[in-house]
Amino acid sequence: MTETLSLMTEANRCLVIRHLRQRYGWQQTHLAAALGRSQSWVSAIERGSRNPSLDDLLAIFAAFGAKVEVRRLDRERLDSEDA
Secondary structure, three states: OOOOOOOOOHHHHHHHHHHHHHHOOOOHHHHHHHHOOOHHHHHHHHHOOOOOOHHHHHHHHHHOOOOOOOOOOOHHHHHHHHO
């Protein structure tokens, strides 16, 4: 399965993680076990009450076999788009 997900604002990060988990038919306990975390940790991430580190995000997406690409933002381009 190939999906392209643009990462990611804080607001939609939890929705993307929940969407992937549900799409794969996983319970929170399944994802938690794959990550070596608790179900309550996964729940807090999905609710947005806990902010995952970059390493956490990479591990979550790796659990689903998702390709993660990290790009450096061009600050000058961003500034010109805001003008």
